[in-house]
Amino acid sequence: MSGWQGKLLRVDLTAQTCTTEELNPVWAKEFLGGRGLASKYFVEEVAADVDPLAPENKLIMAAGPLTGTYGAANGRYMVVTKSPLTGTIASSNSGGYFPCELRYAGYDMIIFEGKSAHPCYLQVYNDRVELVGALHLWGKPTQDTEDAILAEFHGDAKVACIGPAGENMVHFACIVNDKHRAAGRSGVGAVMGSKNLKAVAVRGTGGVKVANPQAFRTAAIEAFGMLKENPVSGQGLPALGTPVLVNIINQFGALPTRNFQEDTFEGAEAISGENLVATYLKRNKGCMGCLIGCGRVTGLKGSRFSGDGEGPEYESLWALGASCGIDDLAAVTKANYICNEYGMDTITAGATVACAMELAEKGLISADEIGMPLKFGDADALVKLVEMAGKKEGFGAKIALGSYRLAESYGAPELSMSVKKQEFPAYDGRGMQGMALNYATSNRGACHVRGYLVSPEILGLPEKLDPQVTDGKATWTKIFQDFTAVVDSVGVCLFTTFAIGVPQFTSFCKAATGLDYTDETLLQAGDRIYNLERRFNLEAGIDPSQDTLPKRLLNDPIPDGPLKGEVARLDQMLPEYYELRGWSVKGIPTKKKMQELGLT
Numbered sequence: 030m031s032g033w034q035g036k037l038l039r040v041d042l043t044a045q046t047c048t049t050e051e052l053n054p055v056w057a058k059e060f061l062g063g064r065g066l067a068s069k070y071f072v073e074e075v076a077a078d079v080d081p082l083a084p085e086n087k088l089i090m091a092a093g094p095l096t097g098t099y100g101a102a103n104g105r106y107m108v109v110t111k112s113p114l115t116g117t118i119a120s121s122n123s124g125g126y127f128p129c130e131l132r133y134a135g136y137d138m139i140i141f142e143g144k145s146a147h148p149c150y151l152q153v154y155n156d157r158v159e160l161v162g163a164l165h166l167w168g169k170p171t172q173d174t175e176d177a178i179l180a181e182f183h184g185d186a187k188v189a190c191i192g193p194a195g196e197n198m199v200h201f202a203c204i205v206n207d208k209h210r211a212a213g214r215s216g217v218g219a220v221m222g223s224k225n226l227k228a229v230a231v232r233g234t235g236g237v238k239v240a241n242p243q244a245f246r247t248a249a250i251e252a253f254g255m256l257k258e259n260p261v262s263g264q265g266l267p268a269l270g271t272p273v274l275v276n277i278i279n280q281f282g283a284l285p286t287r288n289f290q291e292d293t294f295e296g297a298e299a300i301s302g303e304n305l306v307a308t309y310l311k312r313n314k315g316c317m318g319c320l321i322g323c324g325r326v327t328g329l330k331g332s333r334f335s336g337d338g339e340g341p342e343y344e345s346l347w348a349l350g351a352s353c354g355i356d357d358l359a360a361v362t363k364a365n366y367i368c369n370e371y372g373m374d375t376i377t378a379g380a381t382v383a384c385a386m387e388l389a390e391k392g393l394i395s396a397d398e399i400g401m402p403l404k405f406g407d408a409d410a411l412v413k414l415v416e417m418a419g420k421k422e423g424f425g426a427k428i429a430l431g432s433y434r435l436a437e438s439y440g441a442p443e444l445s446m447s448v449k450k451q452e453f454p455a456y457d458g459r460g461m462q463g464m465a466l467n468y469a470t471s472n473r474g475a476c477h478v479r480g481y482l483v484s485p486e487i488l489g490l491p492e493k494l495d496p497q498v499t500d501g502k503a504t505w506t507k508i509f510q511d512f513t514a515v516v517d518s519v520g521v522c523l524f525t526t527f528a529i530g531v532p533q534f535t536s537f538c539k540a541a542t543g544l545d546y547t548d549e550t551l552l553q554a555g556d557r558i559y560n561l562e563r564r565f566n567l568e569a570g571i572d573p574s575q576d577t578l579p580k581r582l583l584n585d586p587i588p589d590g591p592l593k594g595e596v597a598r599l600d601q602m603l604p605e606y607y608e609l610r611g612w613s614v615k616g617i618p619t620k621k622k623m624q625e626l627g628l629t
Contacts, residue, residue: 030052030054030057030542031238031239031240031541031542031543032094032095032237032238032239032240032538032541032542032543033052033054033057033062033094033137033542034052034132034135034136034137034237035051035052035054035137036049036050036051036052036135036136036137037049037050037051037052037070037136037137037138037139037140038050038136038138038139038140038153038158039139039140039142040139040140040141040142040151040158040160041142041143042084042141042142042143042144042145042149042160042224042225042226043084043142043143043144043145043146044143045145045149045160047151047158047159047160049156049158052066052137052138056069056070057094057137058542058544059554059557059627060518060554060557060558060561061093061094061515061518061519061538061554061558062091062092062093062094062096062137062138062518062519062520063091063092063093063096063105063106063107063517063518063519063520064091064107064109064120064122064514064517064518064558065514065515065517065518065554065555065557065558065561066091066093066137066138066518067089067090067091067107067109067120067138068109068118068120068558068561068562068565069561070089070138070140071087071089071109071110071118071565072118072561072564072565074087074140074142075087075111077111077565077566077568077569077570078568078569078570079111081110081111081112081113081116081216081219081220081223082113082198082219082220082223083223084142084143084144084223084224086110086111086220086223087110087140087141087142088108088109088110088140088141088217088220088221088224088226089108089109089110089138089139089140089141090106090107090108090131090138090139090141090189090229091106091107091108091109091137091138091139092105092106092128092129092131092132092136092137092138092520093105093106093107093517093518093519093520093521094137094519094520094538094541094542095519095520095521095537095538095541096128096129096131096132096237096519096520097128097129097130097132097133097236097237097317097520098237098239098245098541099249099318100245100248100249100252100318100521100537100541101249101252101253101256101320101521101522101525101529101533101537102124102256102316102318102319102320102321102521102522102524102525103129103318103520103521103522104124104125104126104128104129104316104317104318104319104520104522105122105123105124105128105316105517105520105521105522106122106123106124106127106128106131106212106520107120107121107122107212107517107518108120108121108123108204108212108217110217110220111220111569112215112216112217112451112473112474113198113200113216113219113220114200114201114215114216114219114377114431114450114451114474115215115216115449115450115451115473115474115571116449116450116569116570116571117215117449117451117472117473117474117562117565117566117569117571118472118473118562118565118566118569119214119215119216119217119220119473120215120473120517120562121203121204121212121213121214121215121217122212122478122517122523123189123204123206123210123211123212123213124210124316124317124319124522125187125206125207125209125210125316125317126187126206126207126316126317127187127188127189127206127207127210127229127231128206128317128520129187129317129318130186130187130231130232130233131153131187131231131233132233132237133233133234133235133236133237134153134154134155134231134232134233134234134235135155135156135233135235136153139151139229141221141224141226143224144223144224144225145160145224145225145226146225147162147164147225148162148163148164148166148167148225148227149161149162149163149225149226149227150163150166150178150190150226150227150228150229150230151226151228151229151230152182152186152230153229153230153231153232153233154183154186154231154232154233155232155233155234155235163227163228165177166178166190166227166228167196167227168193168196169192169193170192170193170370170371170372171190171191171192171205171208171369171370171371171372172208172338172369172370174188174190174192174227174228175188175190175207175208175228178190178228178230179230182230182232183230183232185232186230186231186232187206187207187230187231187232188206188207188228188229188230188231189204189205189206189212189228189229190204190205190206190227190228190229190372191203191204191205191218191221191222191226191227191228191372192205192218192370192371192372192373192419193371193372193419193420194218194219194222194371194372194373194418194419194429195218195219195221195222195372196222196227197222197419197420197421197429198219198222198223199216199218199219199371199373199418199419199421199429200216200219200377200429200430200431200434201214201215201216201219201373201374201377201378201381201429201431202216202217202218202219202221202222202371202372202373202374203216203217203218203372203373203374204217204218204221204372205218205369205372208339208369209324209338209339209340209369210316211369211372211374213374213375213376214374214376214377214451214473214476215374215451215473215474216374218372218373239540239541239542240540240541240542240543241539241540241543242540244536244539244540245537245540245541247536247540248533248536248537248540249537251533251536252525252528252529252533252537253320255528255529255533256320256321256525256528256529257320258528259490259527259528261488261490261524261527261528262321262524262525262527262528263528266321266322266323266524267313267321267322267323268306269302269303269305269306270302270305270313270323270324270325270342270343271302271323271342271343271344272301272302272305272325272341272342272343272346273302273343274302274343274455275297275300275301275302275343275346275347275351276297276298276301276302276303277487278455278456278487279293279294279297279351280591281460281487281591281592282460282587282589282590282591282592282593283456283457283459283460283461283487283496283592284297284347284351284455284456284457285347285351285352285446285453285455285456285457286351286352286354287351287352287353287354287383287386287387287405288352288380288383288384288386288387288405288444288446289352289446289453289457289579289581289582290387290588291587291588291589291590292457292459292460292587292588292589292590292592293589293590293591294350294351294354294356295356296350296351296354296355296356297351297356299356299357299358300346300350300351300355300356300358300361301346302343304358305325305327305341305346305358308331308332308358309327309328309329309330309332309358309359309362310325310326310327311326311327311328312326313325313326314326314339316522319522321522321524321525323524324339324340325339325340325341325342326338326339327339327340327341327362329359329362329363329366332359332362333359334359334360334362334363334412336362336363336366337366338365338366338369338370339369340362340365340366340369340375341361341362341365341375342375343455344375344376344454344455344477345361345365345368345375345376345379346361347379347454347455348375348376348377348378348379348380348383348452348454348455349361349364349365349375349378349379349382349411349415350379351455352379352380352383352455353379353382353383353386353405353406353407353411354383354386354405354406355405355406355407355408355411356406357408360408360409360411360412361408361411363412364378364379364411364412364415367412367415367416367419368415368419370419371416371418371419371420372419373415373418373419376452376454376455377431377432377451377452378415378418378428379411379415380432380446380447380452380453381418381428381431381432381435381452382410382411382414382415382428383405383432383446384432384435384436384444384445384446385399385403385414385424385427385428385435386403386404386405386407387405387444388435388436388439388441388444389402389403389404390404390405391441391444393439393440393441394439398424399424400417400423400424401413414428415428431445431447431450431451431452432444432445432446432447432452433445433447433450434450443579443580443581445579446475446579446581446582447474447475447579448468448469448471448474448475448575448577448578448579449471449473449474449475449571449575450474451473451474451475451476452474452475453468453475454475454476454477455477456477456483457582457587458578458582458597459582459586459587459592459595459596459597460496460497460587460592460595461482461483461486461487461496462486462496462497462498462499462502462597462598462602463480463482463485463486463494463496463502463505463506464477464482464483464486465578465582465597465598465599465602466482466502466503466506466599466602466603466606467479467480467481467482467506467509467510468578469576469577469578469599469603470506470510470576470603470606471510472559472562472563472566473562478513478523479510479513480506480509480510480513481509481513481523481526482494482502482505482506482509484509484526484527485505488527490527491530497592497595499598499601499602502602503602503603503605503606503608503609504605504609506602506606507606507609507610508552510555510559511552511555511556511558511559512526512530512531512552512555513526513555514554514555514556514558514559515531515534515551515552515554515555515558516534518554518555518558519534519537519538521534521537531548531551531552532548534551535547535548535551538551553626556626557626557627557628559610560610560618560622560623560626560628561628563618564618564623564628567617573615573616573617576603576616577599578597578599582596582597583596583597583599584596610622611625
């Protein structure tokens with residue numbers, strides 16, 4: 030096989046065995062790799078009603094056929110499992126260097142099954158694979174874990190690991206690789222912790238073979254040029270990283286503030302990308318082979334907090350900042366560092382604290398129960414609660430369940446700003462109708478990187494759409510969701526899609542694999558992946574009634590700013606979306622559609 034390495038590693042944690050298998054070539058062609066191929070293996074091997082934290086659940090780390098090549102930002106991998114936060118199929122994306130190293134060791138994916146009787150971690154050095162004890166690593170934060178593994182295994186290895194949050198099975202624990210990159214959403218780190226698996230360390234000395242090197246080189250040169258010339262990938266992201274969006278979205282009037290009670294934040298400038306550059310930024314950093322370099326290496330020297338690390342990114346600045354009514358950049362950055370060290374999704378962490386703040390201000394939680402007074406704008410409380418959540422200490426144990434379970438436990442689930450129990454990211458769907466539809470229909474709950482309609486609705490890429498018009502948004506949402514499934518599956522960073530589109534991805538895939546992909550068959554693969562995930566979720570009990578939004582977004586108009594008076598008009602878009610998907614009026618994939626995609 031060209032493009033793919035052609036083999037996977039299966040690790041039975043219960044039996045403590047590691048075996049190599051040939052990759053299914055038919056599945057590889059139809060589901061590509063990464064998110065798609067891992068999801069295919071997962072749904073074939075795991076019952077939809079499995080308890081996410083039971084040994085019967087599996088955890089799959091999968092790269093794509095472009096991961097580790099010299100194409101455009103081809104350094105991504107996916108973690109697929111059943112989510113403890115949502116009960117849906119989870120597929121969390123991360124970049125850095127670990128994904129490429131997995132491929133250089135000769136593997137396209139690793140399937141973890143069962144549960145180890147004791148803490149362990151996996152060592153991979155090309156075809157030499159071994160499970161070793163990790164009791165001495167248990168309890169360590171992510172950065173210290175990686176340092177210890179590099180010292181005892183191999184100094185050039187790349188490491189993906191969990192921190193204390195994963196060990197404690199915090200519902201939104203993530204898996205951190207290369208110290209600062211994270212497979213962040215849906216609680217994949219909790220599943221890893223439930224298996225007593227602390228880390229995966231990989232050293233590979235091989236390469237990745239493409240079928241047509243000259244055609245691949247031509248595709249890469251074209252893509253590099255397009256990325257450099259694009260105003261987002263060539264200018265905005267290199268200069269300010271993802272925090273470039275703070276002022277943009279706030280000025281537009283769709284920056285959710287104080288748990289979506291408002292949509293403009295008076296403290297936006299203080300937590301903006303511009304202010305981050307002026308205060309705590311040390312330098313930019315990119316993932317392997319990336320010319321965008323959107324990462325932010327930062328340090329808190331000169332502030333009331335201590336620490337060094339990476340970030341915060343835009344979503345983290347929002348979740349730990351505007352969502353909580355906090356404009357203290359040092360505190361937001363410190364909370365971000367804590368999330369990285371403990372291994373937690375910053376979006377759910379911040380959004381859940383924001384939910385707690387509203388519950389407290391409404392008198393539904395007492396200061397005695399929390400252990401401190403709590404209100405919007407309290408930066409010190411934010412820092413304390415994030416750490417308590419990672420430890421599952423005191424009231425932090427309730428924060429660790431996510432906002433839906435927290436709010437539900439106090440009789441106010443409507444105060445959880447989530448879809449399918451996963452918290453919204455940093456864009457209010459009332460201000461962007463396409464994003465509202467994407468949130469409601471995302472297969473893993475509220476998520477911006479399942480179909481980033483912010484690109485056309487706000488940034489005007491690939492063309493400018495009126496964010497308040499509902500006509501045509503069903504079509505755009507389906508196309509973006511299918512295309513994103515392709516991008517996630519081939520192992521490329523989603524940020525490249527600001528500049529390059531389906532034709533460029535088709536060129537890459539044809540040159541890498543030698544298979545005759547077309548624009549149409551590539552998008553059909555994305556459609557196939559989306560329907561596969563949908564079927565699993567339906568079988569898991571996630572019925573179409575959950576394709577909705579919180580009442581606050583549907584019924585309560587935005588109270589302030591340029592978009593004052595707007596609500597999410599989901600009912601005007603959802604029926605057309607179902608029809609375009611080939612689903613019934615109730616949102617169920619039809620037999621005809623599944624036969625068309627080869628999913629019967």
